[in-house]
Amino acid sequence: MNRIEAKMQQLQQAGEKAFITYITAGLPDLEGTKELLKAQERAGCDAVELGIPFSDPAADGPVIQNASYRAICNGINLKNVFSAVEEVRREGLTLPIIFMMYYNTVLHYGVEAFVKKCRETGVDGLIIPDLPLEEQEELQSCLADSEDTILIQLVSPVSGERIPKILDRARGFVYCVSSMGVTGQGADFHKEVMTYLARVKELSKIPVMMGFGIRTAEDVRPMKDVIDGAIVGSHFIQLMEEHDYSIEAAETYCRTFKKELNEL
Amino acid sequence: MNQKAYYGNFGGQYVSESLMNVLAEVDAAFEEAIHDEAFLKQYHYYLRQYVGRETPLYFAERLSGKYGTKIYLKREDLNHTGAHKINNVLGQILLAKRMGKKKVIAETGAGQHGVATATGAALFDMECTVYMGEEDIKRQALNVMRMEMLGAKVVSVRSGSNTLKDATNEAIRTWAKTAEDTFYIIGSAVGPYPYPKMVKEFQSCISREAKKQILEAEGKLPEAVIACVGGGSNAIGMFADFLGETEVSLIGVEAAGKGIETGEHASAMALGAPGVLHGMRSYLLQDEDGNVQLAHSISAGLDYPGVGPEHAYLRDSGRAQYVAVTDAQAMDALMELCKLEGIIPAIESAHAIAYALQYAKDLAAREGAEAAKEKSMIVCLSGRGDKDVNTIADYLAGKGYLN
Incomplete structure (x- = not known):
């Protein structure tokens, strides 16, 4: 079974909510990224989104844009991130890893070769914000509904009648974007966020995760009955910046969030 | 795959999910407009008398x-x-008005498309914001001034290389946030479908x-x-x-x-x-x-x-x-x-x-x-x-x- 799906199933059986964080690969450096992944596993994160830096991250706000830019300046690319994942898996990490990336990076690597490499190194899922449902065929035909790597579907507050079609293809969990626009705009959720999340929850057979603009577990209290978990990206990067990528700070934040999320 | 979005292997709609319905609305409104005699008459009137x-x-x-x-x-x-930029801007801005949008945004490199958009926005009383890379703003001070004289707000983009491609990224980001009341006027025959088609039609x-x-x-x-x-x-x-x-x-x-x-x-x-x-x-x-x-x-x-x-x-x-x-x-x-x-x-x-x-x-x-x-x-x-x-x-x- 796919690692993300197994994890989600396990949480559902235990009646727990899921917590996922985002980090940009290669910050502060690749060794640091590996240590962060291990720390997040220890702290009880249920999966980690690992951002592959791209020169033109059009779906990201300033925090992740800057992180991405710095990672590129540090020489981080898809190849060396694959190596880091391979190493950290060999060192025993079982935490589900989801690549968050732009489609050009996949195309440039070669779609087939990319999928094969994900399988070999232990990448469990993919989030590609510039690859909407209509453009997924090429990638999905290579992923071939396998248990190794799955494509995570995103839904937005204005998806409307697209929601059932998107859910039809979704595996692992469905990623509900809390607001229009880009990552990291503060907890300024879309005005229709409750109705929309409730609709997705009602239609979805798999867990519903909410992301964009979340900082603390308290931010999602109003939605706790219609979501199965929360994703924190920009805020976590900011926190890491402020604490100089301290492993301890990462662990404390994740442990606290996960605990509070399940006490809401 | 949405076949009509493609020219052979090229084109498509590689945008975030938030924009997919927006693009569908723009496409439907565009198709309706260019088959509407009244719209075409208005567009050709401005091409003749204004351009x-x-x-x-x-x-x-x-x-x-x-x-x-x-x-x-x-x-x-x-x-x-x-x-030639104005040909396309007038077409898109008339479409934006028809769709009930009150604001327009645009990206610009040298400033020509920005100036054309600011011009159209002044003519049709729309609020206009133009995204321009910090480097380009320095190089093209005169065009920045023209846009401002025409009532547009010029936003300096500081990300990546601080040039046109980054200004375009920023315009796309803003659009994804504000598409409910804002129309994005793309200046070249690029972008997600139906933009290449619209630009071709209007040029x-x-x-x-x-x-x-x-x-x-x-x-x-x-x-x-x-x-x-x-x-x-x-x-x-x-x-x-x-x-x-x-x-x-x-x-x-x-x-x-x-x-x-x-x-x-x-x-x-x-x-x-x-x-x-x-x-x-x-x-x-x-x-x-x-x-x-x-x-x-x-x-x-x-x-x-x-x-x-x-x-x-x-x-x-x-x-x-x-x-x-x-x-x-x-x-x-x-x-x-x-x-x-x-x-x-x-x-x-x-x-x-x-x-x-x-x-x-x-x-x-x-x-x-x-x-x-x-x-x-x-x-x-x-x-x-x-x-x-x-x-x-x-x-x-x-x-x-x-x-």
Whole structure:
């Protein structure tokens, strides 16, 4: 079974909510990224989104844009991130890893070769914000509904009648974007966020995760009955910046969030 | 896959889920509008009375004499605001109004599309914000001032390389946030479907007029139609009505910058590989990691790492041919047009002129001087060069240029 799906199933059986964080690969450096992944596993994160830096991250706000830019300046690319994942898996990490990336990076690597490499190194899922449902065929035909790597579907507050079609293809969990626009705009959720999340929850057979603009577990209290978990990206990067990528700070934040999320 | 979003393997809608319904709405509104007599009447009214169309197809007498064939210039430089950009802006802004939007946003590199958008926004009383890279704002202070005089807000973009591609990213981000009341006016034949289609439609007045004009002047179609290509809006407009006339050669001229071999160029067709940027799949300049490479050209309007998807398709299908001209060749052609015809072209358009002169020489060599004299070609003079005077002065003084 796919690692993300197994994890989600396990949480559902235990009646727990899921917590996922985002980090940009290669910050502060690749060794640091590996240590962060291990720390997040220890702290009880249920999966980690690992951002592959791209020169033109059009779906990201300033925090992740800057992180991405710095990672590129540090020489981080898809190849060396694959190596880091391979190493950290060999060192025993079982935490589900989801690549968050732009489609050009996949195309440039070669779609087939990319999928094969994900399988070999232990990448469990993919989030590609510039690859909407209509453009997924090429990638999905290579992923071939396998248990190794799955494509995570995103839904937005204005998806409307697209929601059932998107859910039809979704595996692992469905990623509900809390607001229009880009990552990291503060907890300024879309005005229709409750109705929309409730609709997705009602239609979805798999867990519903909410992301964009979340900082603390308290931010999602109003939605706790219609979501199965929360994703924190920009805020976590900011926190890491402020604490100089301290492993301890990462662990404390994740442990606290996960605990509070399940006490809401 | 949404087949109608594609030109062969190129095009598509590589945007975030938040924008998919927005694009569907724009497409539906566009299709309805261009089949609505009232909309077309209004659009053509403004093209005629405000922009000053139709533009002349000018027979460049001295240039033709010197190069031994009939060279016609499609004078888009005579449009209001000085370039073809306004054709498209008026179409899109009328569409935005029809859709009930109150605000428009645009990206701009050199500032021409920004100025055209600010102009249209003033005319139709829309709130206008233009995204422009910090570097470009420094280089194009005059255009920034024009936009501000026209009532637009110019937002300085500081991310990545601080140029056009980054301004486009920022416009896309803002659009994703505000699409409920904001229309994004894309200036080139790029972006996610239906933008390339819309831009082509609103620029196709260029070839519609030119075809009629050349038939009146010559009684037959030209040998070749030549236009410069950055994203490719004037070129697609210049090609549109000639696509079905297979005996007419269609030639797009990209910027070779300091020379393709130096790596400092803007020729996505020459060396680019298919990739995805700004919502479309097309030829794209990229580095070995798949990051987008900076383009280089003395002409800010051609300084773009990608190219419109229909051009990528026309290249692969062989219907059009794409060539590249260096900064130096373009500047020589620019000076020659000034001296022989009394026309100061935009540096962008000078790229098309440069290749046209080369084409004329080849034609005479291939078919003989007598035969060449009877043949004609049309070059799209997409804009006037007033905006480029500082760049030209620096270039002539041997100071190079900021790119």
